[in-house]
Amino acid sequence: MDTLPAWPKGKKLVHLDLKGAPPRIDYLHKLIGIFSSLGADGLLVEYEDMFPYEGELKVLQSTQHPPYSREEVLSIQEVAKSQGLEVIPLVQTFGHMEFVLKHKSLWGLREVGHCLGTLNPHREEGVRLVEEMLRQVVELHPGSTSLHIGADEVYLLGEGEESRRWLSTPGRTVQQLFLSHVTRVAKGVREAWPNLNMIMWDDMLRGMDHDTLKGSGLVGLVQLMLWDYNPTLDVKNTVYLLERYSGAGLSELWAASSFKGSTNVHTCVTSTQRHVDNHLQWLQVAAALPEGIHMLGIALTGWQRYDHLSVLCELLPLALPSLASSLQTLTHGQFSPEAQSRVTKSLGISSVEVETMESSTTSDSVLFPGRRLAELVVELTAILQSEELCHFEDNMFVRGWFTPYHRQRKSVSPLIAQQLQSQAMRLLAFVEQRVAMVKKEMVRLYPASTAQEWVEQHVSPVVAPLQRVLEDTRASLLEMVPQNVSASMGGQ
Helix, strand or coil, X not given: CCCCCCCCCCEXXXXXXXXXXXXXXXXXXXXXXXHHHHCCCEEEEECHHHCCCCHHHHHHCCCCCCCCCHHHHHHHHHHHHHCCCEEEEECCCCCCCHHHHCCHHXXXXXXXXXXXXXXXXXXXXXXXXXXXXXXXXXXXXXXXXXXXXXXXCCCCCCCCHHHHHHHCCCCCCHHHHXXXXXXXXXXXXXXXXXXXXXXXXXXHHCCCCHHHHHCCCCCCCCEEEEECCCCCCCHHHHHHHHHHHHHCCCCCEEEEEEEECCCCCCCCCCCHHHHHHHHHHHHHHHHHCCCCCCEEEEEEEECCCCCCCCCCCCCHHHHHHHHHHHHHHHHHCCCCHHHHHHHHHHHCCCCCCHHHCCCCCCCCCCCCCCHHHHHHHHHHHHHHCCHHHHCHHHCHHHHHHCCXXXXXXXXXXXXXXXXXXXXXXXXXXXXXXXXXHHHHHHHHHCCHHHHHHHHHHHCHHHHHHHHHHHHHHHHHHHHHCCHHHHHHHHCC
16 A cells, blocks of 8 residues: 555544543553553543542442542543643533433433433533533643543434424424534533633534534534544545535544444454554545645544443453554554554564464563453453354254253253263363453453453353353253262263
């Protein structure tokens, strides 16, 4: 591929999604130093329930693990400042408010009862709640000059009872309903903090025409961040969108790419190439932009969950090679041998793909903090995805002699049951040994609750069929073999 111009002058922000697997504070400090050394200029920090909300908002704090303390939030900013990184907090104000609206005391603020993510824009108490969230976050970030107000994926907007009544007036649209809430929030921020830049996600504006965008009330008020994490991002359409925004007066623009957390909701191991490809597409977008459209920067997102209630995506150590490769791609205009060499040297690894790194002998690495955990997760994931484990219930002995038919009717060959029991016990013991190693390493970097959650989400569903077969073989042997014989067989 031909070399493209490096990413235009502007910030390169690393997104920290703390709504799942929040790193221990000492590990987070190490990561911030790594981000800086890899070429980042700032952090986009999405706290969600890990922010130390106070007063009436204390209910928003995580109960799964303690939120960061006020002192820890300030320490994140101090470490970032020492590394030359600015910190931009992100507070969701309309969509993706699951961590707020899941609480029973706040159910009444949902747009519709079965959607936890979308705020009812008609309730004054909902607006006041958002304003208080913003106030607490902004005041604990005294050095920040920008604030991200979210506003992406506002699902089912317009379907609530109050919205339907509002929309029944001729001429009113869901787009206007969206804009009325966002502009109110943004104007409130501008009034409270006149010098604070505001950023918001762009996706809810993509279907709006020129006149709607121009008259939206957002011109001169917010900076739009256009996100696309696809490795085959549509360059032509993305350029068109940016031109449309700029032409409507929304001329302060950001891009948002991805270095992890956008492949599949339950992905455990990051593919570097996939994310490099996404950044190569963004470089094509930047190269194709006409003069007069200036990008303020790009946020490299690293989602830890698809939303507050979904499973954990790839942990940060699994994605450091991807992040380093993505940043170097932006710097060099391609993922050249020089860029790849810079990545492998900076992290002390043999390959830019975490799956093919050579194993280290130490539990920690100055160049790559969390490397040992990354290696252990790769090894365990390979075992969990192995043919023998994934398709255990499809093997010849289960399908031939141990089907539900056989088990229900207790028409089981003890010889086959013993064979299956032996196989299941061997596989489970092997998995349990590896899981213990992963958990031991994980709790060094993350809360114990994160380690437990990760195992229950990514290991337990895979081994559950194996455990069921093991339980059924034991029951079958007890039914069909004399006790003394069964005991001796089980001990083999």
